[in-house]
Amino acid sequence: MPIDKSLHTETKLNTHSVSVFEILGSEEKLYCQNLSLLAKLFLDHKSIYFDVAPFKFYILTENDNQGSHFVGYFSKEMSAYSDYNLACIMVLPPYQKSGYGQFLIAMSYYYSKLENKQGTPEVPLSDLGKLSYKSYWITTVLECLLKYKCNISIKELSDITGIRYEDVVFALNEINLIKYWKGQQVLQSFNQRQIEEYLNKKKKQKEHHVKFNQAYFISK
Numbered sequence: 001m002p003i004d005k006s007l008h009t010e011t012k013l014n015t016h017s018v019s020v021f022e023i024l025g026s027e028e029k030l031y032c033q034n035l036s037l038l039a040k041l042f043l044d045h046k047s048i049y050f051d052v053a054p055f056k057f058y059i060l061t062e063n064d065n066q067g068s069h070f071v072g073y074f075s076k077e078m079s080a081y082s083d084y085n086l087a088c089i090m091v092l093p094p095y096q097k098s099g100y101g102q103f104l105i106a107m108s109y110y111y112s113k114l115e116n117k118q119g120t121p122e123v124p125l126s127d128l129g130k131l132s133y134k135s136y137w138i139t140t141v142l143e144c145l146l147k148y149k150c151n152i153s154i155k156e157l158s159d160i161t162g163i164r165y166e167d168v169v170f171a172l173n174e175i176n177l178i179k180y181w182k183g184q185q186v187l188q189s190f191n192q193r194q195i196e197e198y199l200n201k202k203k204k205q206k207e208h209h210v211k212f213n214q215a216y217f218i219s220k
Contacts, residue, residue: 017063018071018210020107025052025075032057035073039090043126054078055087060104062095071095074104076111083164085112085119089129099209101132106212109140112162120164137163137171139202142195145177149192154178154185 025032032052055075061068072091077084086108091100105121112119121133140161145152154172158165169185172178177188 019061019063019068021059021061023057023059025055025057028057029053032075035059035075036088039073039088042090042093043088058104058107060091060100071100072104074108076108083117083120084122085109085117085162086121089121089132096128099206099211101128102136103210103212105132105136109162110212110214117162118158118164119162120167133167134171134174137167138175139199141168141171142175142199145187145190146192146195146199150187150190152187154187 023032029052032055033050035057036050036052054077056078057073057075059073060071062071063069070092072089072095074089075087077087086105089101089104089108091104108121109119121129125133140163141157144157144161148156152160154168155165157163158168161168163171169178172187177190178185179188180186
């Protein structure tokens with residue numbers, strides 16, 4: 001079923017409409033099995049599970065007057081007891097480096113926050129997946145720090161972003177913003193201007209990339 005038919009994004013070449021379709025593995029078994037086989041072509045580490053019933057699949061397409069064109073997808077286990085918010089993610093090579101991977105990652109955390117959970121992806125991640133998650137975690141954590149002007153704890157960062165506590169710590173370590181004090185991990189003081197400059201530089205580098213905006217993401 002289509003989740004959103006009206007989300008418009010700007011790519012490097014043009015203005016495209018994109019759609020996301022939610023598919024239950026239990027209802028579209030063959031289609032979802034074929035998705036897993038397709039992903040295996042590009043993800044060497046991926047294990048193939050033909051029992052797709054426990055998973056939801058979120059299919060991302062670019063749309064034009066000729067129809068909807070498959071871009072990529074992510075899958076998610078439906079178990080209420082799992083903290084994993086993403087089982088597998090794949091974007092076809094022609095659509096990579098356009099922000100679609102970050103779009104799907106952001107979408108997975110959107111669902112985590114709706115469920116009042118702190119999410120994390122299943123491992124192992126591909127090399128490209130590791131880079132994508134590192135970029136997403138660092139950018140999201142820095143944006144949150146700026147918003148609250150560092151008047152926030154690591155746990156609160158996790159609660160607000162929906163990112164698992166350990167992944168927030170990883171992101172903070174990567175940018176040297178964490179220290180140990182009295183046996184606890186706490187935030188370092190930071191230069192707000194430097195972080196603003198860093199985020200503005202990242203934004204400029206990716207200004208033509210598709211972005212997830214929950215304000216325009218409305219379930220049908």
